[in-house]
Amino acid sequence: MQGLVEFVKTLGAPRIAAMGAVTIALVGFFAFLIVRVTAPQMAPLFTDLTFDDSAAIVKELEREAVPYELRDGDSIVLVPTDRVARLRMTLAESGLPKGGGVGYEIFDKTDALGTTSFVENIDKVRALEGELARTIRSLDQVEDARVHLVLPDRPLFSRDRVDASASIVLKVRGTLEPGQVRAIRHLVATAVSGLRPQRISIVDERGQLLADGAGDDPNGGDTSSDERQAAFEKRLRDQVEAIVDSVVGPGHAQVQVSADFDFNRITQTSDKFDPDGRVVRSSQTREETSATTDPKDNQVTVGNEIPGGAQQQPAGGAQANASPRDQSRKSEEIVNYEISKTTKTEVVEGARLNRVSVAVLVDGTYSKNDKGELTYKPRSKEEIDQIATLVRTAIGFDQKRGDQVEVVNLPFAETPGNPIARPTGWFSSLAFTKDDIMRAIEMVVMGVLGLVVLLFVVRPLVRRIITPDEREPTALPMAAAGMGDAPPPMETVSIPAPMPSIEVKSEPNQTSKMIDLAQVQGQVHAQSVQKVGDIADKNPRETVSIIRQWLQESATA
Numbered sequence: 001m002q003g004l005v006e007f008v009k010t011l012g013a014p015r016i017a018a019m020g021a022v023t024i025a026l027v028g029f030f031a032f033l034i035v036r037v038t039a040p041q042m043a044p045l046f047t048d049l050t051f052d053d054s055a056a057i058v059k060e061l062e063r064e065a066v067p068y069e070l071r072d073g074d075s076i077v078l079v080p081t082d083r084v085a086r087l088r089m090t091l092a093e094s095g096l097p098k099g100g101g102v103g104y105e106i107f108d109k110t111d112a113l114g115t116t117s118f119v120e121n122i123d124k125v126r127a128l129e130g131e132l133a134r135t136i137r138s139l140d141q142v143e144d145a146r147v148h149l150v151l152p153d154r155p156l157f158s159r160d161r162v163d164a165s166a167s168i169v170l171k172v173r174g175t176l177e178p179g180q181v182r183a184i185r186h187l188v189a190t191a192v193s194g195l196r197p198q199r200i201s202i203v204d205e206r207g208q209l210l211a212d213g214a215g216d217d218p219n220g221g222d223t224s225s226d227e228r229q230a231a232f233e234k235r236l237r238d239q240v241e242a243i244v245d246s247v248v249g250p251g252h253a254q255v256q257v258s259a260d261f262d263f264n265r266i267t268q269t270s271d272k273f274d275p276d277g278r279v280v281r282s283s284q285t286r287e288e289t290s291a292t293t294d295p296k297d298n299q300v301t302v303g304n305e306i307p308g309g310a311q312q313q314p315a316g317g318a319q320a321n322a323s324p325r326d327q328s329r330k331s332e333e334i335v336n337y338e339i340s341k342t343t344k345t346e347v348v349e350g351a352r353l354n355r356v357s358v359a360v361l362v363d364g365t366y367s368k369n370d371k372g373e374l375t376y377k378p379r380s381k382e383e384i385d386q387i388a389t390l391v392r393t394a395i396g397f398d399q400k401r402g403d404q405v406e407v408v409n410l411p412f413a414e415t416p417g418n419p420i421a422r423p424t425g426w427f428s429s430l431a432f433t434k435d436d437i438m439r440a441i442e443m444v445v446m447g448v449l450g451l452v453v454l455l456f457v458v459r460p461l462v463r464r465i466i467t468p469d470e471r472e473p474t475a476l477p478m479a480a481a482g483m484g485d486a487p488p489p490m491e492t493v494s495i496p497a498p499m500p501s502i503e504v505k506s507e508p509n510q511t512s513k514m515i516d517l518a519q520v521q522g523q524v525h526a527q528s529v530q531k532v533g534d535i536a537d538k539n540p541r542e543t544v545s546i547i548r549q550w551l552q553e554s555a556t557a
Contacts, residue, residue, distance in 0.1 A: 018461070019462075022458070022461050022462070026453075026458060029450075029453060030450065033446050033449075033450050036442075036446060040067065040080040040081070040082075041080065042069055042078040042079065042080060042081065043078065043079065043080070043081040043084050044077070044078055044084075045057070045077045045078065045079045045084055045087055045091075046076070046088075046097055047072075047075065047076050048075055048076075048144070049074075049075050049076070049077065049097055050075075050097075053096065054070070054074045054077065056096055056097075057077055057091060057096055057097065058070070058077070060090075060091060060094065060096065061077075061079065061087075064090075066080075066083065066087065067079070067080065125149055125151060128149060128191075128192065129146075129147045129149055132147045132149075132187075132191060132192075133145045133147045135187065135191075136168070136170070136184060136187070136188075139180075139184075140173075141172055141173050141176060141180070142170055142171070142172055142173075143172060143173055144171040145169070145170050145171070146168070147166065147167075147168050147188065148166065148167045148168075149164070149165075149166050149192060149195075150164060150165045150166065151164050151192070151194075152164065163194065163195075163196065163199055164192060164193075164194045164195040164199065165195070165199040165201075165213060166188055166192065166199065166200045166201075166213070167201045167203070168184065168188065168200065168201070168202045168203070169202075169203050169204075169205070170184075170202060170203070170204050170205070170210070171204070171205040172204055172205070176204075176210060178227050178230075178231055179231075181202055181210045181211050182197070182211075184202060185197040185200045185202065185211055188200055198213070200213050201213030225261070225263045225351070228261075228351055229259060229351075232259055232261075232351075232353075233257045233258065233259050236259070236356070236358070236394075236395055237255050237256070237257045239394050239395075240255045240257065240358060240360065240391055240394055240395065241253065241255045243390050243391070243394055244362070244387060244390070244391070247386075247387060247390070248362055248363065248379075248387075252362065252363040253360060253361065253362050253363065254360070254361040255358070255359070255360050255361075256358070256359045257356070257357070257358050257359075257395075258356070258357045258358075259353060259355075259356050260353070260355040260356075260357075261351050261352065261353060261354065262351075262352040262353075262354055263351055263352075264348075264352075265347070265348065266346075266347070266348040267345070267346070267347050267348075268345070268346045268347075268348070269343065269344070269345045269346075270343070270344045270345075270346075271342070271344075272341065272342040272344065273339055273340070273341050273342075274339065274340040274341075274342075275339070277339065277340035278337045278338070278339055278340075279337065279338040279340075280335060280336070280337055281336045281337060281338040282334075282335075282336040283333075283334070283336070284333070284334040284335075285331075285332070285333045285334075286331070286333070286334075287329075287330070287331045287332075288329070288330040288331075288332075289327075289329045289330070290327070290328045290329075291327045291328075353401075354401065354402075355402045355403055355404075356395055356396075356397075356401075356403045357403070357404045357405075358391055358395055358403075358404070358405045358406070359406050359408075360387065360388075360391055360405075360406065360407045360408070361408055362379065362384070362387060362407060362408070363409075363410075363411060363412045364376050364377050364379055364409060364410075364411055365377045365379065378409050378411075379409045384407050384409055387407050388405055391405050391407065392405050
């Protein structure tokens, strides 16, 4: 310990402070390396979280003692990679994340006494929007959704009613099919009273209009004519590709389908009469008979005019039996028949298929030659004809309609390469992922950096601090000569020489051991005196000053 204390004294305060600073820096550096190397690899648990969801998730992670990190304004939560799946299932069981939407739980903390009807209506709309957004987010291809409902109130004393409307903003993974967009519209329409699917507009995160909510489609459908045509062409193309790929192999055929539609809406009414089918509807018969006599036979006399008087008989019997002079008879019959009539009204909706054209490009076969190179071999005409027959059957080919099917065999621009041999057995365990490779690179960089710091920073600093200064032994005598003060005692400036190796024999006599020890002390004392004499010879002035100081101290004593 005395040697260690003497060594520390020889270093001095500046060097000790430098050593302390270097030690603290090294401890901090290696602590950073250890923490960085031993820290678990983090992966995103959830992204784009609201503040409420982040707080709830962090609370659950702290309760389960799971290390985590927050980034991007607390909207991204990172956890160890090996625990991502289990934590997601655990948080999903707790209903996290909620997605930022407010559902029907808004009514759980409502003060019924101080709530107005306006606030109740607003809370009802908010709850309905939140529940619809949660339902839409449950779809696989929908990452996030926001729903805005407009539910107008019916004015008092008014017969007219304004229709409800809705707008939906979706953040999707990939692309939504037209059928999926229609499904979302009908889902929202059936959940809101008085809302029609035509009054719902849908927009994705890129600002692309997926569904128009104007509600002015003349055909009464939810999709436009272009969308219907594209959907029909895609369906046919998928069918043809599936059947051709099963023959030539996946990736060896390209199919294009073009359909010609007539989207005009035609209403046609026709009346058809059957002449053989007659039914009497009404019948009317009329007969009329009239007779005219001579005017002289009807003379007016006094006797004829007297009531109850005898009629005057005409003179002569022949005249009494005479017939009227003129007679006429008329017969009229009217019969109305009901003829059978057929009225036919035909309404031809849009999207009438006029013609279908299909183009199929088929690649040939490849085989290796003697040199191991792939060579192209075209397919036979019989095989091409069989493929064309399958395509015609798949699309419902109609020659009268003018359909066309062309199957052409040509080599593709990129020839297929050799398949990559995947490792099997214990070699499969050596397959590293991208994260594993980046982790290994990080470990190597940290190790190299620590080695560089040790060799080029720590080693030179330690060597420079430990190595003593050569001019240090003569510094005290020079300072004492310049100042004229008494130097410290001679024992402090003496530099002890290394003790010579003396072999001490083990003898039973204690006196011999004492003599050997005295000899050793005498040799050490002689070397010290010789060293002091050498210093006095080299510094005569300082020696004289020291002796004078001693004489003065002894005289005063």
